[in-house]
Amino acid sequence: MGHKPFNQHRLHVYDLIARHAPLQDSLGAIAALIERQLDGARVSIMLYDAARHTLSLTGGEGRFSDAYREAVTDLPVGPEVGTCGVVAHTRQMRITADIQADSNWQGFYHLAEQEGLRACWSCPIMGPDDDLLGTFATYYSHVRTPVDEEIELALRAAGLVALAIGHYRERQTREQTEAELRLLKRGIEASPNGVVIADALADDQPLIYASPAFMQISGYSRDEVLGRNCRFLQGVDTDPQALAQLRSAIRQHREVTQVLKNYRKDGTPFWSQISVSPLFDEQGACTHFVGVQQDITLQRESEELLAYQARYDRLTGLPNWKSFEQRLNHDYALSQQGRHHPLALLYIDLDDFKPVNEVLGHAVGDQLLIEVAKRIREQLEPGDMLTRMSGDEFVLLSGRNTAAEVADVAESILAALSPPFEIGGNSLHISASIGMAMSGSALSGRALDLVSQADQAMQQAKAQGCNTWYCYSTEVKAGSMEPLRLRRELADAINQQQLVLHYQPIVTTDTGRFVAAEALVRWLHPQRGMVSPAEFIPVAERTGQIIAIGRYVLQQACQDMADLRRTTGRCIPVSVNISPVQFRRSGFFDELKAILQASGLPPEQLVLEVTENVLMSGTESSIELLHRIRDMGVGVAIDDFGTGFSSLSYLRQLPVNKIKLDRSFICDITTSRGHAAIVQGIITMAHHLGLQVVAEGIETEAQREDLLQRECDLLQGFLFSRPVPMTALLALPEHPRG
Template sequence: MVNGEIVGVFGIARDISEQKHFERQLSFNANHDRLTGLLNRVSLEDRLALDCHITRRHKRRLAVMCIDLDGFKSINDSIGHYYGDQVLIEVAQRMIQQVRPSDTVVRMGGDEFIVLLPDLLCDEDVVLVAERLMASIAKPYCVQGMDLHVSASVGITLSDGHIEQPMQLIQQADMAMYKAKQQGRNNFQWYTSDLNQRVCEHASLRNDLQKAIETQTLQLHYQPQIDARTGRVVGLEALLRWEHPEKGFISPAAFVPVAEDSGQIIPLSLWVLDTACAQLRQLSDQGVTSISMAVNISPMHFQRGHFVHYVQATLEKHGLRSEQLELEITESLLLNNADQAIETLHRLKALGVRIALDDFGTGFSSLSYLKRLPIDKIKIDRSFVQEIATDHNDAAITQGIISMAHHLSLKVVAEGVETASQMEFLKGSRCDVFQGYYFAKPMPFVELEAFLGFPTSMPDRQS
């Protein structure tokens, strides 16, 4: 200022663009998943409320999907979280590609995602989106030369937007997703009002199963395997049974998926293997030394890094020869990192343990993988045996399986043999071993001891 007049202005300027960028980055990180770049659960409530408003205003429909990946946990457990992270990143990209720009994909955490589909004209549109998402997710993931596989269980709920607590839609979709898991996975299910009761029953079953594992109140039953030529018992299959104190018999088909979802399958599998070997030791001490014990192996247990060591330690603990133990596997072991699974099988074979491929003929790649697997026998699935005497297709398939297996120097076990006509057909087709109700039902160990006390000729048919 000169003579009372302003002749200039002095100011200090500071570049705050870096600060603004940092603030934007903080805001982005607060609302987005750092791994996949998708919105996270923090953003979900606001976005859901907005979509409900849009749906109400346009008088249309809002669909909420809950998507959980099947088989993802086994990737993390068997080959590491890096591979799992790469799969999640690719899953996120594939999901974005299958929805509209106005739709929202959220990663809730782990391998669970939410998809919001606002402003829908008809319910059928949801089905198309669900099918596209499932097909896209199910395609192989190549990570550092490994082909990895996951699928998706999808739960869906619909709304007209008139709901006081929009987050209830997330709970409904989550319930429907668990129903999809229970229905065999890799499918989608709709929310219905009765699902609340089913979810409570599922939680109750999980808690009761945990108590049964801790108190060792589960049982193993054993079904004999019969040599087709001599009629002698040459093997036993250990089958898990649960007699609930209030609900009675609970099928493995009901509680094993619960155990797999909750992680209880690992301690359960450890108990089964240890108990089966302990009771085989008891039979050996009674002079029954020529019978093998077949134990079904959970893919989740098999893919654990110390599985081979545990098998070896269990055999040593009970003083069993390796060839007395037979591990039954299914092709689901090969879905993620088939090369590592085959390497593990070779290590088991090096111990002297026998390997059987269960449910043969029902898997996705029976023929392509058969020659690579270090197995000793295959088990023909009971679905082929049931109509074998009357259905020409089942008969032809079964004869083809037996012939192919013998050319590969593999033995063949037929499951589900229930009639004399089935047995005679299989015997004429040169099947090696029979297993089924025609010879014996699965029985507790005490009954098995009595059963094996009979003469070693072919047992009488059980009623």
């Protein structure tokens, strides 16, 4: 070992680094430092080129011959490429006591012998983010193995090299960035458009420059702008699709131009045409973004006003007749060519609207028309188009395909108009007469003939006493009225409390112990007896009645279990199915919270069951809602797992507790190898994600035994109990098998 202390020489290296000495000087000083400490050693410092995946000798000039230096320039990284090539490949220190005996030196034996190298100790040089910077090696002219102190010295030297390289690269990047920013600043100070520069390498890409024009447009001061991401200009009406396209381009480091609705400091909106361009350094890395903002508010507002007036009704905001007629003609032409399903038209005329205007005034009448339009729009589906034809007449172009479906739309509109309208202190009741017409092979001529037929049908509805509908077509037959009749009776069932809850126990697979229950709605019809959920739930989902049913089930299940807990001290966690319509409905979370508070049921005793399809559409809002539900303590299970999208990579992102295997996989699990494999795969995957698995539809002991072997957690099915009323549920034994 050398005579002077290592730390004394290390201070000299630190001084070179601090004074921003050339990198070659710092590396040379480190090599000299180690050679003084290790008698007879020759030090090589090789730097790693990530783009080429090679090493090149950088430190240690003068210690090796020109021929050797040329031979190890752009040395590939990998096994059998000498000691340093292997070290760079494995990122682990390697000791080669005898080069001539190391197979990794094959092809280099003659070079090493010619250079007088017999031993090599090498260790990787790693950056702060565990990125490879190069290798540090000591060579000897004779066979030699290091002692612990020498190994420690080599590792410390590699750390010094990493420090020198890091400082050099950081300084180089900073100087280049500052030069570019100075150049950009001189070029944009005089621009009338707002110009900003964001740091692409920093977290959240903060603004590091903003032009005077940007401050004038936005109303913010320079101190309020710098250091923030430019999203502070955005607001509730900023187009999310435009934002998504803008952010996608930024992530991909490509130029993009978008028009956005932004907000000034005082809250007033303005329209901006924003162009964003990435700036790249010499290595091709994106370091900054330049954004140019042009205020186009006056231009945009003028264009929007003209476009709106040309397409929409001034009073209701509905598409005007011109827009509606264009759509009708377009769809009608496609229908006649067989490229579009038959058209359905509903002509809606308010009953006795004229007295409202005459008695209460046109202001009240206009407000009533606005509210009527809102209620009708709530009954529409994507693709439907509603217009106000004139006065109190509306025309609806519906995407429904059958007469029964169109009749159902008419019924939903009549029901929506039934509750009173509270306008200007007046409680107004209004109804409508609806005429329906559907295109078909018998219809020919113009699209407006369909309007004429719907108008004639509406007159027939008026003649029948108003507040009803009449179909011009002969396609509405007795059989097609069944869904309509069921819908009406279901409305009565909800209002007259004909719905009841039954509960089916959920048991542990290994012991068969009753640990939870699922709440299932039943319809006790006064004449027909028990109506199957398979018959009325699809109708309820299509008409929106599922919201009222779902609310009842949730309220009653929570109340039943809370009452049980208060009266007996017994706690039975309850699972409740939540329909897609109910889950996506605005205010569902607040409704859930209110129901739990009103019943007094601890959130931990409730599990909400939602289907995969609910979670795979509208993913961001769905996941956010699930997180809020889970944070409240309520459990979440994915129902009918395996029948929807079944995205396993997506499942791990969801804040759920359980997945429920669909019964279609269980019914033949003992005979179908395919279904058995799917079930086993789901169980294994779920357990790796920390989720419980519930299997539904267990009807035989063989199925239970099979699922026990597959380590399924919980079971549910007729083998243990059919769905039963609450009193019967409490009478079940602790192990309800058989």
